[in-house]
Amino acid sequence: MIVFEKPHALTDVPFHYCPGCTHGIVHRLVAETIDELGIEGKTIGIAPVGCSVMAYNYFNCDMIEASHGRAPAVATGVKRAMPDNVVFTYQGDGDLASIGLCETVSTACRGENITIIFINNAIYGMTGGQMAPTSLIGQVTQTSPYGRDPNLGQGYPIQICELLATLEAPYYLERVTVNNVKNVRNAKRAIKKAFQNQVDGKGFSLVEVLSSCPTNWGMTPDKALKWIDEAMIPQYPLGVYRDKDKEAE
Amino acid sequence: MADHEIVIAGFGGQGLLFTGKVLAHAGLIEGRELSWLPSYGPEMRGGTANCNVILSDTPVGSPIVQHPNVLIVMNTPSLDKYEPMVVPGGKIFVDSTLITRTVERDDVEAFYIPATQMATDMGYHGLANMILLGAVLAKTGCVDDGTVDEALHHVIPARKANLFDANKACIEAGKAYVC
Amino acid sequence: MTEKVLMKGNEAIAEAAILAGCRHYFGYPITPQTEVAAYMAKKMPKIGGTFLQAESEIAAINMVYGVASTGKPAMTSSSSPGISLKCEGISYLAGADLPALIVNVQRGGPGLGGIQPSQSDYFLATRGPGHGDFHVLVFAPASVQEMADLTGKALHLAWKYRMPAMLLADGTMGQMMEPVALPEPHEAFGTDNPWATTGTLMAREHNIVNSLELAPEVLEQKNLARFERYAQAEAEECLWEEYLMDDAEICIVSYGITARISRNAIVQARKEGIRVGMIRPITLWPFPNEPLKAAADKVDSFLVVELNMGQMKEDVELAIRCRKPVDFCGRVGGMIPTPDEVLDHIHALAEGRR
Incomplete structure (x- = not known):
């Protein structure tokens, strides 16, 4: 009896992610979704710049590596050229919410029929733990060594789902997390819906996944998962921010 | 036929580029070598604008007219700017409704046509450019009458096709005025 | 030869690109090249192509990157300040060995500069517009006829050598009208690209379009292989x-x-x-x-x-x-x-x- 196997949509290349990082879980959920929807052969994924830069090595579907922040623009080009294919981007918070915010908002505003998986771990991981646009007030990072302080001109955390929910075009926006079994199952449901929406031609779907970064948060993996509950969710409430399926009911 | 190096200058909105397009299309129909070059930018919205048209029997080098032998001017700053550049023996066509001074040089031919007033009197406000074009056609023969008619059909947008007669009437009036 | 028509240089670029098989255009308004976008906006929807006014020049070049990843012909156009913004994307195109057409209707600079004609992007174009060691094919049309002819040529050579090509015009060339004999429509190209990311159809290994390579010895080899293609282009494609x-x-x-x-x-x-x-x-x-x-x-x-x-x-x-x-x-x-x-x-x- 098979009790556990790797989804086909994942390659055999071992992940390079740090112990306790939740990128691996989210990769798996995306791959399971691709398997279950039977779309691997027509899916084109776009990797960002950031910790998941080498996601192109992990997914078995065709993959494109974009420049920093431009994945939604690249996805737009791919989708316009290949409208019958499934196109997704996988982006972190620096990529999507800082350098690529213009592309994020504009792509959502056009209602491009693509799927975005947005990893929010409140920090720049790959470069070693700098302040992100999503870093929490008071969060100590390499570039906010005294804690993020809006009074020092460091601004407030940017809430992507809430921001995009002000736009007319997005079809589906939901924030989830993967810090326990129940939340993982819920995240899977959301990710699958975001892909299914695209297959059904419904339009722009984005799932924000609150993720952990034990290495740069300076915590054990266990503590990091708890910190999502204690610190991140109060700033970034989980839930559905837009679902035109529900509005139609 | 001699080369015609034409500058049409005035304010944006006076139909300078359109006038040039009529000439260029007529040249195309006649199978001549030609270029049409507009000034572009903010002046298109009302500042001083100009259009350079070259009609030639040999390939056109620079599309920028350095020494026009035909100058059409519809405001004083344009006459001030281009009068010194006209080749000796060149022809200057002045809208004398809008330009009150006369041409100072005595080695060029000047024609004064109250084009803006004439157009208004004819009920064709805004077609002074076509009256001036008529005068140019009569005095230079730079393109044939028949090809100008055909060119007008090309240049006037389909949704304004009813304006053909008005344009044509103004060209005729301009011709009559200088003959 | 086809009958000549009177066209602005910018319009000739747009029509020639369509005739050459390009069906995907992405741009952002800037003087003095806006007629290219305006022409595409009118024409592309009628022939099942893409015209998209992007949120920025940066987005536009990355949309081109996306289409090019699928092996299909794509282009963008801009003028000098906008080309500066596109340089990042052009470098990535070069690094991922992707073909694309970039039109630069130059204006005076540096900075915001002016809007009148210029050739001051000569260095930018010929030295590789962006970071890293690379070249783009650069074409300098001197008539509206060449605006049309070189647009088609640039597109096809970009695909032949899998490298970006730049049509380097100037405001005068873009704005002037001359009689032009439009080229014959070219059959669609970009259909047989084994490297393209078009979906595996579960029939092959996955393709990866990418410029990242962290192993220096591998990255060096990729650069050397690219420069072998450049050497071939230098030997075979020079025009004067x-x-x-x-x-x-x-x-x-x-x-x-x-x-x-x-x-x-x-x-x-x-x-x-x-x-x-x-x-x-x-x-x-x-x-x-x-x-x-x-x-x-x-x-x-x-x-x-x-x-x-x-x-x-x-x-x-x-x-x-x-x-x-x-x-x-x-x-x-x-x-x-x-x-x-x-x-x-x-x-x-x-x-x-x-």
């Missing part, structure tokens, strides 16, 4: 035109609008008995080194005419190994030299005053 060079003692080197102006000056100088000719580079990369080298054996001096401070002059001096004096006549900031100004330089050279 010679005008009255047989007996020339002075050789003008000029491209685009300034070549047109120089032609007037040459006609006048010839009437005065001065033996002057011109080598007009049509591709600026690859640069016509060989004909210039050959000319250096015959002429007394060179005169470079450009709308910049002497950018191509360096390439001419390199091509001829500085064996003959190279004089320069240029205007900048959107100013354009008159034929008389060029003629003055010719007189000075002919009289040995320089």
